[in-house]
Structure formats: C-alpha cells, structure tokens
Amino acid sequence: MSERAPFDQQIVLQPELAARFGDLHPPLDRQAAMPEANRCLFCFDAPCTSSCPTHIDVPRFIKKIASGNLSGSARTILDANILGASCARACPVEVLCEGACVMHRYNKEPIQIARLQRFAMDSFYESGAPLPFEPGVETGLSVALIGAGPASLACAAELRRRGIRANLYDARPLPGGLNTYGVAEYKLPLVESLREIELLSQLGVDFHFGTTIDAASLAELEREHDAVFLGIGLGGIHRLGIAGEDLPSVTNALDLIAGYKSGELTTVPARVVVVGAGNTAIDAAIAAVRLGATEVHIVYRRGPEQMSAFSFEYEHARNEGVKFLWHVQPTKIRGDRSVEGLELTKLASTEDGSIIPQQGSEFLLATDLVVLSIGQATHTAFLSEHRNERAKVQLERGRILIDRATGQTSNPKFFAGGDCTNGGREVVDAVADGKRAGIGIAAWLEEQHVQA
Amino acid sequence: MSKPKPTLESTFCGIKCLNPFWLASAPPTNCGEQVMRAFDAGWGGAVWKTIGEPITNVSSRYSSIDWEGRRMMGFNNIELISDRPIEVNLQEIAEVKRRYPKHVVIASLMVESKRDTWHDIVQRAEDAGADGLELNFGCPHGMSERGMGSAVGQVPEYCEQITAWVKEKARTPVIVKLTPNISDIRIPARAAKRGGADALSAINTINSITGIDLETLQPNPNVDGKSSHGGYCGPAVKPIALNMVQQVQSDPASALPLSGIGGIGNWRDAAEFILLGCGTVQVCTAAMHYGYRIVEDMQDGLLAWMTEKGFATIEDFRGLSLPNVLEWKHLNLNYKIVARIHPDLCIGCQLCYTACWDGAHQCIHLDRKSAVPDTTRTPAMVEAETARHISTTPIPKLDAGTLGHSNAVTPLERIPRVDEHHCVGCNLCALVCPVENCITMERVDNGLPPESWEERTTKGLVSPAARQVMSTNT
Numbered sequence: 001m002s003e004r005a006p007f008d009q010q011i012v013l014q015p016e017l018a019a020r021f022g023d024l025h026p027p028l029d030r031q032a033a034m035p036e037a038n039r040c041l042f043c044f045d046a047p048c049t050s051s052c053p054t055h056i057d058v059p060r061f062i063k064k065i066a067s068g069n070l071s072g073s074a075r076t077i078l079d080a081n082i083l084g085a086s087c088a089r090a091c092p093v094e095v096l097c098e099g100a101c102v103m104h105r106y107n108k109e110p111i112q113i114a115r116l117q118r119f120a121m122d123s124f125y126e127s128g129a130p131l132p133f134e135p136g137v138e139t140g141l142s143v144a145l146i147g148a149g150p151a152s153l154a155c156a157a158e159l160r161r162r163g164i165r166a167n168l169y170d171a172r173p174l175p176g177g178l179n180t181y182g183v184a185e186y187k188l189p190l191v192e193s194l195r196e197i198e199l200l201s202q203l204g205v206d207f208h209f210g211t212t213i214d215a216a217s218l219a220e221l222e223r224e225h226d227a228v229f230l231g232i233g234l235g236g237i238h239r240l241g242i243a244g245e246d247l248p249s250v251t252n253a254l255d256l257i258a259g260y261k262s263g264e265l266t267t268v269p270a271r272v273v274v275v276g277a278g279n280t281a282i283d284a285a286i287a288a289v290r291l292g293a294t295e296v297h298i299v300y301r302r303g304p305e306q307m308s309a310f311s312f313e314y315e316h317a318r319n320e321g322v323k324f325l326w327h328v329q330p331t332k333i334r335g336d337r338s339v340e341g342l343e344l345t346k347l348a349s350t351e352d353g354s355i356i357p358q359q360g361s362e363f364l365l366a367t368d369l370v371v372l373s374i375g376q377a378t379h380t381a382f383l384s385e386h387r388n389e390r391a392k393v394q395l396e397r398g399r400i401l402i403d404r405a406t407g408q409t410s411n412p413k414f415f416a417g418g419d420c421t422n423g424g425r426e427v428v429d430a431v432a433d434g435k436r437a438g439i440g441i442a443a444w445l446e447e448q449h450v451q452a
Numbered sequence: 453m454s455k456p457k458p459t460l461e462s463t464f465c466g467i468k469c470l471n472p473f474w475l476a477s478a479p480p481t482n483c484g485e486q487v488m489r490a491f492d493a494g495w496g497g498a499v500w501k502t503i504g505e506p507i508t509n510v511s512s513r514y515s516s517i518d519w520e521g522r523r524m525m526g527f528n529n530i531e532l533i534s535d536r537p538i539e540v541n542l543q544e545i546a547e548v549k550r551r552y553p554k555h556v557v558i559a560s561l562m563v564e565s566k567r568d569t570w571h572d573i574v575q576r577a578e579d580a581g582a583d584g585l586e587l588n589f590g591c592p593h594g595m596s597e598r599g600m601g602s603a604v605g606q607v608p609e610y611c612e613q614i615t616a617w618v619k620e621k622a623r624t625p626v627i628v629k630l631t632p633n634i635s636d637i638r639i640p641a642r643a644a645k646r647g648g649a650d651a652l653s654a655i656n657t658i659n660s661i662t663g664i665d666l667e668t669l670q671p672n673p674n675v676d677g678k679s680s681h682g683g684y685c686g687p688a689v690k691p692i693a694l695n696m697v698q699q700v701q702s703d704p705a706s707a708l709p710l711s712g713i714g715g716i717g718n719w720r721d722a723a724e725f726i727l728l729g730c731g732t733v734q735v736c737t738a739a740m741h742y743g744y745r746i747v748e749d750m751q752d753g754l755l756a757w758m759t760e761k762g763f764a765t766i767e768d769f770r771g772l773s774l775p776n777v778l779e780w781k782h783l784n785l786n787y788k789i790v791a792r793i794h795p796d797l798c799i800g801c802q803l804c805y806t807a808c809w810d811g812a813h814q815c816i817h818l819d820r821k822s823a824v825p826d827t828t829r830t831p832a833m834v835e836a837e838t839a840r841h842i843s844t845t846p847i848p849k850l851d852a853g854t855l856g857h858s859n860a861v862t863p864l865e866r867i868p869r870v871d872e873h874h875c876v877g878c879n880l881c882a883l884v885c886p887v888e889n890c891i892t893m894e895r896v897d898n899g900l901p902p903e904s905w906e907e908r909t910t911k912g913l914v915s916p917a918a919r920q921v922m923s924t925n926t
Contacts, residue, residue: 035521041886044802044831047866050838053845066520095846104859105799106887278849308849404842426845436842 007174007194007201014263020290021185024316025089025115033119037066040111041102048097048113053432054081058097062116074124075132077117082157082435083150085125085196086179087428088117089188092279094312096428125195131202136163141445144169144221145229146213149177150427151418151434152231153200155407158438160203164445167225169211177233178419179427181258184283186290190261215382218392222413226448227441230393230400230409230416231434234424235379237372240275244333253284253373260287269368271295273342275330277307281373282314285322288371297365299325301347301355325365329357333370341366378420399423407437408444415441458758460496460751462766464731465625465651465709467583469556471496472722472766473750476713476734477560477586477629479531480744484544488551493744494751497556499653499734502533502588503541503577504562504600515662515672515679517688526688527737528662530673530680532594533562538573542580549581557581558627562588562600565610567617574621584624587615587649589640590631590656592683602656605631608643615647625650627711630700633659637696641706653711653734654700655693657683686737690715694728698777701729717746719753726766727773785908786900789877789893791816791870797890800866804881804891806831815874816881821865872896 004010028036040062048058057076064073077084093099093114101110142165145152153175156166174180180193201207213221222228237252239245251259253274259265272288274281277300288296298317300307303326307314318324325344332343346361378398384391394401394410400421402408407415417433419425460471474497475481475490482501490498509531517526534541542559549557559577563569577585589611591601604610611628618626628644630637632655641652659681664671671679693714700706712725717738725733738746763769793804793816808816809831818834819826844851870881882891908914 038520041801041803043800044806045834045838047800050841051843053843055839055843092845099859102799102801102862105862106797308847310848422844423847423850425847425850429844432842432844 006198008191008198010174011191011194012263013191016266017185017260017263018189021189021287024184024186025118027122028112028115028119030119033065033116036112037062037116040066043102047100047102048111051100052080052097053426053428054087054435055432056080056084056097056117058113061120062111062113065116065120070120070123071127071129071132073120074129077120078132080435081428081431082154082200083179083196083427083431084117085121086150086183086188086193087431088114088121089192090179090183090427092310092312092426095310131199133157133161133203135160135203138165139163139445141165141226142167142224143227143229143441144225145231146218146221147177147231147233147418148172148175148207148209149231149233149418150179150430151233151437152177152229153179153197153205154431154434155229155231155415155417155438155441156205156434157200157203158435159441160205162438162442164226164442165206167206167208167221169208169213169221171210171212173209175207175209177231178254181261182254182280183427184257184287185261186286213382218382226413226445228414229407229434229437229441230383230414230420231418231430232379232416233419234376236377238375238377240330240372240374242330242332244335244339247333247335247339247370248337249335249339249368250333250370250372253280253371254376256284256371257287260291265291267291268293271367272369272371273297273299273365273367274371274373275299275342276373276375277302277304277309277324278373278375279309279313281371282309282317282322284371284373285317286320288369289320289322293369296322297325297367298322299328299330299342299344299365301327301329303327327355329355330370331357331362334364339368339370342370376419376424380420397423402433402437403440405436406440406443407433408440412444415444458755458764460755460766462731464711465584465627467556467625468554469496469732470554471751472726472730472732473497473747474499474556474558474711474732474734475739475744476736477502477558477588478736478740480736480739482534483536483541484548487544487548487557490739490744490747491548491552491555494747495555495744497558497583497732499558499560499586500534500541500545500582502560502562502591503538503573504533505564506535506537507532507594509535510675512673512675515682516686517662524686524737524741526660526662526684527686527740528660528673528682528684529657530593530675530682533588533591538576542576545577545580545582549583556583558584558586560586560588560629561618562591562595565599565604565614570614570617571621574618578622578624582624584627584650585618585622586627586629586653587618588629588656589614589644590629592631592633592657592659593681602631602633605629605640605656606634608639611640612643612647615644615649619648627651627653629656629713630654630696631656632692632696632714636699638699638703638706641700641703641708645706645708649708651709651711651731652700652706653713655689655696655714657685658689658692660684685714687715687717690721694724697725697728697730698774701771701774702777717741719750719757722750722754723757723769724773726770728777729771729774731766731770781906781909782904784902784904786898786903788896788898790872790875790896791877791879791881792892792894793868793870793881794890794892795862795864795867797887798862798867799887799890800862801886802866802868803884803886805868807880807884812878812880813874813876815871815876816868817871818865818868820867820869825869825871827871 042059061073061076097113098110145168148168148170176193268291272293274285327347328344334341341364345357347355400416415437417437418430477499481498487498513531516524519525559582589605595601596603628649711732712730713734722733885891
C-alpha cells in the first residue's frame with residue numbers, strides 16, 4: 001500500500017451540508033436495536049435474504065445483533081455485501097428486503113432491516129476492528145477493473161479474497177463512483193462511502209485515479225492482465241434536443257448531486273425545474289429544495305402511474321414541497337445569457353398509448369435553473385474503437401451483454417457488471433453483479449490454469 | 453337471564469378472605485406502611501416479610517433474566533429474612549390489624565430449631581393479631597446455611613417436628629411453606645401434614661445462579677465481585693410451581709388447603725393455580741416489578757372470567773383441572789391429531805418447516821408447487837436453490853412486468869404442507885408458528901376406542917421387555 005491518506009480523510013467535511021442533508025432515517029441506538037432485532041421471526045430461507053440482490057443472510061445478522069455478537073453481525077453482512085454499510089443507507093429497502101418481510105402479511109410493521117444493518121455496521125466502525133477477511137494467498141494473477149464504482153469494488157474484494165491482484169482505474173480523483181458521488185446525501189453521505197472503501201482497501205487493492213481508459217489503453221490492460229472487468233456504469237446524459245439546452249443554467253441531475261456532495265455547489269437559484277420523474281430526478285429536486293430553492297417543479301411527459309420513481313420517493317418529494325406537472329413536454333428553454341423559463345406543451349394520450357402534443361396548450365414555466373434527468377446512455381465507444389474491426393464485447397440495446405451468473409461477456413477474458421450491464425439499477429445490484437463476476441473470474445482463471 | 457354476580461370472597465383454612473390475592477412474604481410486605489398501602493390497592497392479604505432474629509443483608513441483593521427485550525422474566529434474590537427487630541414487626545402487625553380488621557395478615561416465621569423458641573415466637577405473633585402463621589421452611593439462601601429455611605424443609609423429620617411444636621402452641625391456622633429444592637415435594641408435604649399443619653403454601657424460590665457477567669466473569673447479583681446462589685422466582689418458574697401444586701394436591705397424604713406461589717402476575721395465572729386446587733395465591737415478583745396496582749386487574753379479570761364461566765365463588769372452580777392431570781400410563785394412546793396449516797393465514801416464515809425437520813419428525817414439506825408430493829427435498833436443498841436465484845431491484849422503467857407485484861399474499865411455494873400420514877401430532881409446528889390459529893391441531897378419527905398404556909399392558913399387548921423399560925423409567 002502506498003502512503004496515501006485514507007479516502008475519508010481526503011475530503012473536507014462541510015458542517016453546513018451535513019445540517020442541510022441530515023439522515024433521512026436516523027440510526028438506531030442499542031436500546032432500540034435490541035427489541036427490533038428480537039422482533040425478527042428468523043424465517044427459514046427468508047424472503048428478505050432472497051430478495052436482496054447480494055443475498056445478505058438477514059435473519060442471521062439480525063439474530064447476531066440480538067445475541068450481542070455485533071462483530072459477527074457485521075461479518076455476516078460484509079461477507080455477502082462488501083458495501084453493506086452503504087447499502088444499509090442507500091438501498092430502496094421498501095421494494096427489497098423490507099418489502100419482502102413476512103410481517104406485512106399479518107398487519108405488522110416489517111422489521112427495520114436497513115436500520116439494523118446500519119446499526120451493525122456503525123458498531124463495527126466504532127469498534128475500530130479491521131476488515132474481517134484476509135486476502136487469499138497470492139496467485140500471481142491480476143485483473144484490470146475499469147471504473148471504481150460499486151461493481152468494480154465488489155468484484156475486487158472477491159478477487160483479493162482469492163489472491164488475485166485487482167487494479168482499479170477511474171477517471172475521478174476518489175473511488176466509489178455513484179456510491180460516492182450519486183446518492184442523495186441524506187441517504188448516504190459521501191464520507192461514509194469513502195470510509196467503507198477505505199475498509200475494503202485493507203484487502204490490498206491498487207487504485208489508479210484520474211485515469212481515463214481509451215481503446216488503446218484498454219488493449220494494453222488486456223495484455224498486461226489475466227482478465228478485464230468492465231464496471232464503467234452509464235455515460236452520456238440524454239439530452240432533450242431543444243433550443244436553449246446549452247445555456248449555462250441548464251445542468252443534469254447527476255452533476256447537481258455530485259456538485260453539492262463534493263462541496264462545489266452550495267446553493268441553487270430560487271426557481272428550479274427538474275425534467276424527468278425517475279428516482280434520480282427526485283433526488284435532484286429534493287436537493288434543490290435543501291439547497292435553498294423556493295419553487296421546485298418536476299415536469300414529466302406522462303402521468304404519475306408511469307413515472308419510474310418508487311412511490312415512497314414520490315411521497316418524499318411531495319413532503320419536501322416539490323410540485324409535479326404531469327403530461328407536459330419541454331419544447332424550448334427560454335433565456336438570453338441564462339435560463340428564464342421553460343416552455344412546455346401539454347400532452348394527450350391516444351388510444352394506442354402514444355402521447356401527442358395538444359395544439360395551443362403551450363405555456364411558460366418561469367425558472368432559473370433546468371435540471372435534466374431523463375436517463376443515460378452507455379459509454380461504450382472505447383470498446384469498439386479498437387483497431388480490430390469487431391467490438392471487444394457484444395452489446396445489446398447499449399448494454400454490455402453478460403452471463404448473469406458469472407458476469408462473463410461474449411469475450412471470455414472480459415467480464416462486466418453494474419449499470420453498464422443492467423441498464424441502471426441500484427448500488428446493491430452493482431455489488432451483486434461485481435460479486436458474481438469476481439467469483440466468475442476466479443473460476444474462469446482457475447479453469448484456464450488447469451487446462452494450461 | 454343475567455348470570456349471578458360472582459364474588460371473590462372465600463375462606464382459606466378457616467381464615468375469611470376478601471379475595472384470594474395475597475402478597476407473598478417478601479420485600480413488598482416488609483413493613484406496616486407498605487402492607488396498608490397494598491390493602492388500599494386491593495390486596496386481600498399479606499404474608500409478612502419473615503420475622504425472626506434480625507439479620508444483616510448484603511448489597512446488592514437481586515438479579516434477573518431478561519428475555520428478548522422483556523425485563524425480569526426470571527428473578528433472583530439473596531436477601532434474607534426481615535432485618536427489623538421482631539418487636540417492631542409485631543407492633544406494626546398489630547397496627548395494621550387494628551386499621552384493616554377484614555384483611556388477612558399472616559405472620560411468616562423463622563427461628564432456630566428449638567421448641568421453646570418456636571413456642572415463644574408463635575405466641576408473640578398471635579398476640580399481635582396475626583390471622584395465621586406461615587412457617588418459612590423454604591428460604592434457600594443464607595438462612596439455610598444457619599440450619600433454618602430450606603434446611604428444615606429438605607429434611608422431612610425436621611419439617612414434621614417443628615410443625616408439631618408450632619401446633620402445640622398455635623391458636624390460629626398454621627401454613628407450612630414448602631421448598632421446591634427437593635426431589636419430590638410430596639415428601640416434605642406429607643411430613644408437614646403429619647406434623648399437624650392446617651395448610652401448605654408452595655413454592656418457595658428455586659436455587660439459582662442467574663448468570664455470569666461476561667465482561668467481569670462475576671456472577672450476579674454482584675457483592676464485591678462475588679455472588680452466592682439465590683432464590684429464583686417470577687414468570688419463568690410458573691410451570692414448575694404448577695407441577696408441584698398438582699403433585700401435592702393429587703396426593704391424599706399431602707393434600708391440605710394450599711396457597712399457590714410461583715410466577716403469578718395476573719388473573720390468568722391465578723385462575724390456573726386455583727384450578728389445580730389452590731385456595732389463595734401469593735404474588736411477589738410481579739408486585740416488585742409493577743407495584744401493588746396490578747391487583748386491580750387480577751380482581752377485575754378473574755371476576756369477568758368467573759362471570760363468563762358461570763362460577764359464583766372460588767370454590768366453584770377450585771381444583772376442577774386436577775382430574776385432568778394423570779400419570780402418563782393413563783393417557784389415551786389412540787387419540788390421534790395432526791397439524792393443519794391454513795394457507796390463508798400463513799405468512800410464509802417457514803418456521804414450522806425448519807422446526808419439523810430439525811426438531812420433530814420431518815413431515816412438513818415445501819412441495820406445494822410440485823406436481824406430486826416431494827418428501828425427499830431437504831432444507832439444505834431448499835436453501836441451495838434459493839442461493840442460486842439471481843434477484844434484482846425491481847425498477848419500474850426496466851421491469852414493466854413486475855409492476856403491480858404485491859407482497860400481501862404469501863406465494864404458494866412458501867406455504868408448507870403437512871404430510872398427515874407421518875405427522876405424529878406433537879404440536880411443535882403450532883407452537884413455533886407466529887400467527888394465531890394458522891396451524892391447528894385437529895383430531896383424526898381413527899376408529900379406535902380409547903386405550904392407555906396400562907390397559908394395553910394389562911391385556912398383555914405389550915412385550916415383557918417393553919414393560920420393563922417402562923417400569924424403570926417411571
């Protein structure tokens with residue numbers, strides 16, 4: 001390991017940010033965690049576990065809390081999910097473990113799995129204990145991992161536990177990808193993501209920051225390593241393709257979130273419009289409220305039934321005062337040097353399900369900032385620009401095609417996972433992908449070794 | 453037609469009681485001021501904290517067992533008898549009786565095993581106005597090391613002798629309090645009866661070490677780093693107490709009016725002790741936990757239950773459950789029940805499944821989805837299958853098909869199925885099931901007449917070897 005400072009100490013903590021983005025779900029203290037842990041039924045083959053993409057043995061870690069075996073509880077979590085502390089805060093548990101809890105079925109509140117998981121992980125940090133896993137005996141094998149987001153980190157952890165070197169390359173100055181820069185601060189503070197990665201790096205992971213990989217460098221990495229893992233996430237932000245989109249006060253949700261989390265953005269103007277109604281759009285809209293906007297709108301082409309945000313996210317946004325305009329389409333961003341307003345046209349649904357603009361329904365929504373949150377494309381150009389004619393790996397609808405069980409792509413030496421393969425899901429999905437790929441790579445390499 | 457209004461008034465070994473709820477001889481009855489407040493709260497009687505030559509106590513004195521977040525499921529003490537002068541206790545008894553003539557005050561007594569000493573204390577307690585005497589032959593800690601308490605209760609000859617000495621002098625009913633720290637409670641009970649006791653009370657506390665502090669490696673309660681075995685009581689001991697009560701009450705050589713003690717905290721507990729023959733019940737731990745006020749619902753709840761059941765007095769239901777407790781050899785071997793899981797109530801926790809496989813007879817299966825019953829699939833196979841399953845967060849935009857998916861209904865594959873042909877009717881699944889009435893144990897008519905082990909043996913249907921095994925086990 002180099003002499004670098006711990007990741008979580010490389011940033012300057014901002015008290016004002018912490019005050020504005022306080023915990024959405026406050027931590028449980030020991031006296032609250034114990035009865036909650038005891039409330040867990042300890043289901044056999046528990047639905048919470050099977051609904052978790054990383055299959056954390058939820059009843060097991062909860063019963064370890066109840067028995068006072070907090071280190072064992074944290075180990076159970078980390079063994080299945082090396083980013084278990086982040087996931088405890090960032091996961092949409094309402095549609096995962098807590099949503100699957102059998103308690104729902106007889107009029108009882110589900111077990112507060114996320115808060116118990118956080119309790120176990122917070123206690124683990126407090127104890128100052130090292131990561132409860134050792135790197136495997138060095139095999140001399142090495143893997144290049146493109147991107148240092150949750151998928152690559154989880155993959156790296158599996159590789160290191162099997163004695164395979166893990167070299168992570170990322171364009172940003174700090175690791176974690178969207179786990180560090182893209183999750184609403186009131187769910188997962190940036191520093192918590194870094195703290196967890198610092199823990200993980202005890203396994204001996206080699207990070208290469210500020211490194212953008214192009215086709216040429218990818219070819220080099222392929223030569224130097226025994227396998228390559230692509231954990232590149234999604235790239236280009238979709239654009240509306242309307243006039244005014246290049247004005248300085250037009251941004252996108254991910255930049256807004258990364259901006260305030262890293263401290264570069266500390267305030268927003270009074271009026272903000274977010275275009276799109278996904279979970280990220282909600283995060284951006286709530287961020288705008290917390291950063292001082294007094295009038296925040298979310299505009300969406302369809303109705304609330306079709307929005308892709310989870311219903312609890314929608315409720316949260318409404319509680320924060322975000323207003324929703326349904327069935328409208330932006331046609332122009334007005335403004336000279338900066339944004340003055342967003343021109344919108346009302347949309348009507350036709351019988352075949354398509355939506356058409358209503359003549360003469362145009363209206364202007366005055367705003368000072370437009371935030372786009374209408375999805376991302378995969379950044380895959382570097383995969384196909386190689387001198388070799390055919391693409392490195394097979395793509396499908398812009399996603400890298402993989403075998404779900406092993407993460408292997410059409411090119412046996414290339415594995416992939418996370419948003420670039422699943423179209424953009426949650427941190428926990430990326431961790432699960434990375435974990436399967438890490439195990440898959442190790443198995444494939446062993447197979448190669450046996451054959452050789 | 454309105455049901456008759458029941459009454460809690462009764463008579464216990466000649467003592468008139470406003471209700472059957474007495475405070476046991478313990479810290480809640482330490483002094484007159486306490487006992488009077490207890491009577492104000494509704495307690496029908498109090499057995500005074502044991503009177504004898506004043507002792508010196510240690511601190512600390514109590515420890516307890518918590519159970520999954522509930523406090524004091526089991527309670528333990530190493531406190532001795534009253535640390536107040538005999539004369540003070542007796543003066544206060546006189547004062548309480550003067551102010552509360554209708555309430556029962558029993559003097560609990562413990563003195564050294566000398567005839568004159570016992571005669572003297574009996575005389576003084578009765579002169580003070582006690583309605584009866586309880587001989588503390590049960591205290592298992594401290595006093596027993598000095599030849600008193602359970603040291604007496606554990607030796608039938610002493611028990612009989614001292615009871616007889618007391619009876620030579622006593623003008624009021626004599627209740628002998630039995631220790632559970634013996635192999636067969638009927639032995640000291642019979643001794644007390646032979647000695648002339650008018651009544652018994654049971655059980656006193658059970659020898660216990662409540663636990664060890666894993667930080668300091670010291671036991672609780674901690675007295676300067678050390679501890680000593682104490683007396684265990686509270687909700688945890690109720691089943692033990694009920695069994696001992698039944699044993700005494702079903703044994704003609706032991707049976708006397710009995711004041712039930714052990715884990716009683718509400719009217720339900722009280723009703724159970726009375727159904728096994730107790731005339732009064734004594735409470736300590738619950739009052740120490742929640743205060744005297746608990747007696748309000750003990751009265752209220754018991755009266756409501758009596759009204760519902762049509763019992764006008766305590767005597768109407770006292771002992772009614774005694775005939776239902778038999779020796780094992782008299783139970784009907786042809787009574788057959790099986791577990792039935794009601795799918796509409798099942799929440800899919802599968803606790804019955806794992807309990808039956810690991811703790812019972814492997815006759816609950818997860819095969820509702822298979823075309824034919826599959827009794828070969830083991831729990832490990834079930835778990836391995838789930839581990840291979842790849843699950844993802846359902847994102848509306850990406851998973852149009854999963855929209856509207858509801859978790860409100862238990863998936864069929866998670867609802868276990870009982871193989872009724874192999875179910876032995878052990879109750880385990882119904883006991884572990886967290887949902888009321890989800891698993892019911894239902895009778896299966898096998899067309900066989902009732903038949904007990906003893907009847908089978910008598911008919912010669914049991915091999916001599918098997919008979920021998922049975923006889924050595926009883």
